[in-house]
Amino acid sequence: MLNRRDFLQQVPGIAGLILGSLSSLKAGNVASKAIILRSSWQTENIGDIAHTPGVLTLLEKYLPDVQVRLWPSNVGNGVEEMLRKRFPNVPIIRTPEEIQKAFTDCVFMLHGSGPQLVARKDIERWVNETGKPYGIYGITFPGVYGFPEERSKFNPIDIELLTNAKFAYFRDSVSLEFARKNGVKCPIMEFCPDGAFAVDLRDDAAADAFLKEHGLEPGKFLCAIPQYRFSPWWELPSKKQAPNEAKRAYNDKMKEQDNAPIREAIIQVVRQTPLKVLLVPENGTQVRIGKEMLYDPLPDDVKKKVVWRDHYWLTDEAVSTYIRSAGLFGLEMHSPIMCIAQGVPAIVCRFEEQTSKGAMWRDIGLNEWLFDMDTPSDVAKIVPAVLAMAKDPKAAKAKVAKAQKFVEKRQRETMGVLAKNLS
Template identity: 35%
Template sequence: MNRRDFLTQTSLATGGVLLLKTPGTAAPVAKAATRTILLRSSWNDHNIGDQGHTPGTLRLLERYIPEAEILLWHEEPRPETEKIITRHFPKVKIVRGSFYDGDKPFEGELKDAFDRASMYIVNSGMVFNYGLFGYDWANTMARLTPFYYCLDRGTPFGLYGQSFDRFAHPSMPVFRDVFSRAAFIYTRDDESRKFLKENNFKPRVLEFGPDGCFGIDVRDEERGRAYLKKSGLDDQKFLVVVIRTNTKHIYDKSGGSVLNPAQATPEQQEQDRQRLGKVRELITTWVRQTGMKVLLAPEVSKEVAQAKTGVYDQLPADIQSKVVWRDTFWNADEAMSVYARAHSMFGIEPHSLIMGLALGVPVVHARPLAHGLKGWMFRDIGLPEWLFEIDQTPASAMSDELMKIHQNYPLAKEKVRKAMAFVADRQKVGMQVIRKKLQLTS
């Protein structure tokens, strides 16, 4: 038995306590065994939602499992996200590197992190689907390989706040084999939970658990307040609008992807035209009925330009004068400081809206069905009346819901409070399960 296995078994036998002999004494003294959580997260620097998963889940781990050491794995460089983590989570150690690289041996800080880990957790997203957005088998297996490494070493693993939409042939038995051996799987929408259950996935825990971004509380008040002052946006006197288009990511050097095509098809171009037309109509209704301003805010870097050409430039002059187009991208903590002062939010993207809810701000989400099951999370936390399908819903229906929020704002704020109380309860339950799996019972 090697030293690591001996220490692990000893800690289990003593309820999470290692008995160490102090020099010069005859009796051992108790010392708490260290638990190390390796969290894989931070999917993108160019998307504040992909940034937001990380500080949200880190805050929950810090709150509910404060004695654990947290290692954060960034496979790709994430300099902007790392600014947020370094500033707001100084105890978290960031680990960089790929799990494998051709014929090179698995070594260095990432291997050390996996070998030290008491538990491996993959944070919120929808990366474990096959056939939903493509059929890249090699990439699918690459995402699963760390789980097999954990299984080989006896390290428990789990998935926190994931969506599962499709496991096309031949992937279903592979995903079922791996995920049925997970310590826990929390799905951020109940449709994903049903999907796994109906396909006979049997992890030890399979429950609804909100997207990690719901835990976010980081702010950059200096930048946020400066931007609001410069833009002439007063507290609770503006609507935030977030768009999403069928366009290529500005940093993508490949051929694009299904949801971010290098060259949109005529059908996708028409889809964008229809969607942004509804957004302009909604903005016009808001300004004329409330007299309040609108902030066109980017959740994804590519949408800065699209909001200008597709929305702002095409608004009537009297409406345009009440609309602020943000002309630069930002990080999640600055966005949080701005969203905290919004009256309400409307978005085709979901994670800015999650940030808004975490701040107590009412939201309306107009989801594209092609983005998957994740949109159901707004229904599943108790806000079905604020969830729409953008391609099937007229702008008037979405505008009407925004006006209901405006006309009875205290009621809307109470709806947010109740939804977030439910979210907080589910977060607590999930973190308690993780504590239990780590043999931390207090």
């Protein structure tokens, strides 16, 4: 039997339990439910890595009472340790036993952001074995990286899987329109920002050490990224790919056309502003490409103020570095995404071989910072745009803030749809 003092000491805890239960009921009893996040496609690209922590951050923020189990394709190369540090309570399931238990325990599967419907077979398995609902969160469709004749190809099963999802969110409007034209009839089909917009990983110590070693001061440098038409994955032993001679030949044909405007922007930034430039990779192949296409050809007076990062990094150090920069420009997509997420200006230069994902810059209101490398009038605007970003940071940050506001609104709305499907 409790005496009066013991009872009073326990009242706050009892009240908390009651309020928690009431809150759970009011929210549609989402609490204690578990879902599978199918994500983490590869580790040789900091942007692909970023999909997972981005979506996990959104789930943590908007559905804090939902248990999430991550089912990855690859979390090697230090990525697992990075994720566990930021999300210690998220189980990573890999063994057949862990996956089967998740199929039993979980009520929903969420396919994370990605270049296409990457986990098609796993969604099929989920449907066939459980009959439980699923959703698609921020993909490009069809997302085929190839020559013109390949880009509109897709697996017919994708149409059925997208149609039968509770929601199908596409990370660019071109993909959304393509899905509609090709027969996808999902009840909720809308634009949804790439999950990487929410990434908040950090490695401040590593970023600070690198910047100090190379004489780069916060706010006094821009970042620049090179790229070929097709990432030469065959150069990385971890990918275990034979060289694609057709793609290699096309890369050689187009690499100067594509990287020369980025190189010229670097030259003009160094000569017309006090800023330095840091050459960074978004994927492992771009370390070499950065030296070949951007650093080595620079005039000597410019080279003195340009730093080439000579090794690959992970997403946490990259984000910490971008936050300390005055902005970013180049031929990639996800580093700009991570910049905008942190309030840092970023310019995207793209080509058709990268799929339609670049259209998301237009979709979030940053069309003035989106340039097509196959459109001469666009190419002519790259250097002026980079210089304007460098010389007028206040105006640049105002553009970023407007885009951020729109992205956050869509994140909140889409997570609300997921919450309704769980309740």
